[in-house]
Amino acid sequence: MNNLKINLEKIAATQGMHPYYDEEHKYEGAPLLCSACFRDEGLRLNAAKIGMKSDQPCPNCGAVDGRKLTKELTRQLCYQFFVRGTITKFDYGGFALVQMNEYRYQNSDIVVSPWLQDDVQLL
Numbered sequence: 001m002n003n004l005k006i007n008l009e010k011i012a013a014t015q016g017m018h019p020y021y022d023e024e025h026k027y028e029g030a031p032l033l034c035s036a037c038f039r040d041e042g043l044r045l046n047a048a049k050i051g052m053k054s055d056q057p058c059p060n061c062g063a064v065d066g067r068k069l070t071k072e073l074t075r076q077l078c079y080q081f082f083v084r085g086t087i088t089k090f091d092y093g094g095f096a097l098v099q100m101n102e103y104r105y106q107n108s109d110i111v112v113s114p115w116l117q118d119d120v121q122l123l
């Protein structure tokens with residue numbers, strides 16, 4: 001029974017059931033992006049919801065009024081938007097259609113809508 005518990009935790013961790021961002025330190029570090037960086041409205045709204053207020057210009061787009069995202073907040077945005085946002089449920093169980101993998105940066109397997117392509121390049 002103990003082995004089953006360990007396997008379930010491992011499966012959950014690799015199948016999008018556990019967030020892979022550091023909740024405790026997500027506001028630490030320099031901002032990388034801001035909510036104004038994104039073209040897709042959903043990404044912009046999610047970034048605005050979790051991002052930090054700051055009067056400093058964004059290092060990517062230069063906007064001062066966008067909510068700023070640290071590395072961990074950017075990971076949180078990816079997790080919430082792409083992983084949790086693509087969970088497909090069936091009668092028995094479900095899974096996330098999209099997973100993020102930082103080791104495959106700029107090497108995506110997914111085909112996204114034209115308005116989302118520039119945003120995916122940023123992330």
Ligand SMILES: [Zn+2]
Nearest residue numbers: 034037058061
């Ligand atoms: Zn920006």
